[in-house]
Amino acid sequence: MRAVRRAPLHLSHRTSSNAGAARSSVVAAAPRDTRRIVSVGLALAITRVACGGGEDDSSTETGPATTVSASTSASGTGHEATDPSDATASDPSDTVHGSDSDGTDGTDATDDTAATTDDITATDTDATTAPTDATTDPTDATTDPTDATTDSTETDGCPEGQLECPCGPMASCDDGLVCEADVCVPGAICGDGALDPGEGCDDGNLDGGDGCSPTCTLESCGNGITDPGEACDDGMDGDNDDGCTDLCAKPSCGDGFVQQSLGEACDDGPQNNDGAACTLACAQASCGDGKLWVGEEECDDGNGVNTDACLASCAAASCGDGFVWSGQEECDDGNGVNNDLCSNTCTLNEMGGEDPCGFADDDGVWIDIDYEDAFTVTSPDYSYSPTPAWQEPEWTPTQMGYFWPKVVDLYNNMTVDNDPIGKLAVIKSNSTLRLYFGTKNLWSYTSATVCVTGRSVSVSSPVTFQVINPANGDCGASAMMSHDWTVHASGVTMPANCIIPNHGFQAIDIDATGGSAKLGVRSVRLTLHGAQY
Numbered sequence: 001m002r003a004v005r006r007a008p009l010h011l012s013h014r015t016s017s018n019a020g021a022a023r024s025s026v027v028a029a030a031p032r033d034t035r036r037i038v039s040v041g042l043a044l045a046i047t048r049v050a051c052g053g054g055e056d057d058s059s060t061e062t063g064p065a066t067t068v069s070a071s072t073s074a075s076g077t078g079h080e081a082t083d084p085s086d087a088t089a090s091d092p093s094d095t096v097h098g099s100d101s102d103g104t105d106g107t108d109a110t111d112d113t114a115a116t117t118d119d120i121t122a123t124d125t126d127a128t129t130a131p132t133d134a135t136t137d138p139t140d141a142t143t144d145p146t147d148a149t150t151d152s153t154e155t156d157g158c159p160e161g162q163l164e165c166p167c168g169p170m171a172s173c174d175d176g177l178v179c180e181a182d183v184c185v186p187g188a189i190c191g192d193g194a195l196d197p198g199e200g201c202d203d204g205n206l207d208g209g210d211g212c213s214p215t216c217t218l219e220s221c222g223n224g225i226t227d228p229g230e231a232c233d234d235g236m237d238g239d240n241d242d243g244c245t246d247l248c249a250k251p252s253c254g255d256g257f258v259q260q261s262l263g264e265a266c267d268d269g270p271q272n273n274d275g276a277a278c279t280l281a282c283a284q285a286s287c288g289d290g291k292l293w294v295g296e297e298e299c300d301d302g303n304g305v306n307t308d309a310c311l312a313s314c315a316a317a318s319c320g321d322g323f324v325w326s327g328q329e330e331c332d333d334g335n336g337v338n339n340d341l342c343s344n345t346c347t348l349n350e351m352g353g354e355d356p357c358g359f360a361d362d363d364g365v366w367i368d369i370d371y372e373d374a375f376t377v378t379s380p381d382y383s384y385s386p387t388p389a390w391q392e393p394e395w396t397p398t399q400m401g402y403f404w405p406k407v408v409d410l411y412n413n414m415t416v417d418n419d420p421i422g423k424l425a426v427i428k429s430n431s432t433l434r435l436y437f438g439t440k441n442l443w444s445y446t447s448a449t450v451c452v453t454g455r456s457v458s459v460s461s462p463v464t465f466q467v468i469n470p471a472n473g474d475c476g477a478s479a480m481m482s483h484d485w486t487v488h489a490s491g492v493t494m495p496a497n498c499i500i501p502n503h504g505f506q507a508i509d510i511d512a513t514g515g516s517a518k519l520g521v522r523s524v525r526l527t528l529h530g531a532q533y
Contacts, residue, residue: 162174167179167182191204200217202216221246221248226248230248240255241257253281265278266284275291289302320344320346324346331386336372355451356523357452358491359527360529364446365387365442366525367383367525367526368526370383371521372523374416375416376416377409377414378408378409385527397436397437410432411430421455421522422522424522426457433524435526436507441533442528443532444501448499448527451489451527452467452489452490453522453524454487454521455484456481457483457516464480465490466478468508468509469507469509470506471503472497472500476494476508
């Protein structure tokens with residue numbers, strides 16, 4: 001008969017409740033068949049101890065704990081049941097009961113509770129299967145009730161990776177769970193109404209356009225996401241001319257941002273107006289754009305014409321502006337002189353085509369200076385013949401930086417006096433009134449006349465005066481003017497070619513040479529008759 005080595009059982013006195021727990025641990029830690037074998041083996045071993053020995057059996061008492069070794073035959077038969085009262089233990093309180101009533105076969109114990117020990121603490125048990133189980137290694141059938149493990153992935157009975165269980169390798173968890181503090185917990189769920197880590201918002205739904213996006217990010221301009229209601233969103237990068245403004249809208253005129261890429265010169269947003277500095281087309285208001293700039297322009301017809309109701313300067317047409325308003329004015333010389341060809345009401349004076357001296361004024365070109373409204377000798381009113389191709393620019397001298405014909409007090413000793421006939425520029429014996437002019441592009445003329453209006457500033461004597469051209473050897477002529485209290489007109493005809501054609505810088509000087517030697521000048525007109533230019 002082959003001896004089977006059994007693991008020792010350590011017996012010690014425990015309370016009945018501890019003993020029951022020990023039995024439960026042993027039983028629960030082993031499979032059902034193994035538990036049956038262990039129960040039977042315990043019963044047999046205890047019986048052998050109680051009987052005091054037997055074939056191939058031995059027992060050793062070591063004090064508080066008793067170690068029992070039991071051997072059975074291969075069939076498990078040949079042993080008689082022993083009365084429990086015959087059993088000897090190191091502690092009188094240790095009582096072992098055998099449950100094999102017929103004593104013929106130890107394997108007939110069918111109840112796991114047949115072998116019961118109220119005060120047993122089992123620390124190591126070798127569970128040996130029936131001899132017919134050739135695959136079982138007796139040395140591996142040791143069960144530690146305090147270290148019973150049924151699943152290698154379980155920790156304290158909680159499988160790794162599952163809800164509220166330890167995290168698995170590499171902090172892994174089941175789907176829908178995340179590893180936090182080495183425990184698998186529910187991950188963030190957008191739309192559950194709870195603000196989880198990583199969520200900017202959670203309003204309990206997955207709707208867009210309500211302030212919280214379906215991905216639980218705040219729907220706001222500048223978040224870099226094109227949310228409902230936004231045309232674009234580049235994160236409010238400060239560049240409003242890159243295809244997306246900082247208002248999360250596509251660039252357009254009227255958005256308040258100047259987009260040069262769209263050709264905008266300005267953009268005042270809601271203030272854009274065709275009557276304002278920035279038009280509805282995001283263009284800077286200007287004269288000639290056809291839009292009336294309120295407070296800056298009187299009119300703007302955008303046509304650049306000076307003969308209609310609105311001048312090219314965006315000023316309303318009026319008598320005296322120097323432009324003949326078609327259908328409204330007969331003339332407009334803009335000089336403020338009332339007794340010349342064009343009156344101050346922009347109607348033609350009935351002069352029969354003559355100047356005050358009787359010289360024809362409609363057969364050539366002329367320049368006229370008038371002191372009726374002047375305050376200084378050098379600031380008379382200028383007027384010109386109504387000859388479109390020969391006006392102020394053509395009379396302007398080309399030297400000395402002048403931009404128009406120029407009157408000077410040659411010796412700075414003249415005055416403008418208030419006379420009974422009006423304001424007069426007074427020329428004394430030691431004074432000279434000079435008028436600079438030019439005739440560039442004038443090819444020829446038939447004659448030149450000078451008409452002077454005014455009076456001799458004297459109560460009794462007329463005055464003699466001369467008109468010469470200092471640029472041409474002082475060529476010229478003389479005349480006389482009366483002293484009574486009316487406006488007199490005296491004229492001279494200049495020698496042939498005294499006024500030099502096509503000459504950019506010349507002048508006429510007027511000097512008081514005799515009589516009262518005091519000439520009060522109201523106006524002076526130089527006329528080039530039969531002018532060709």
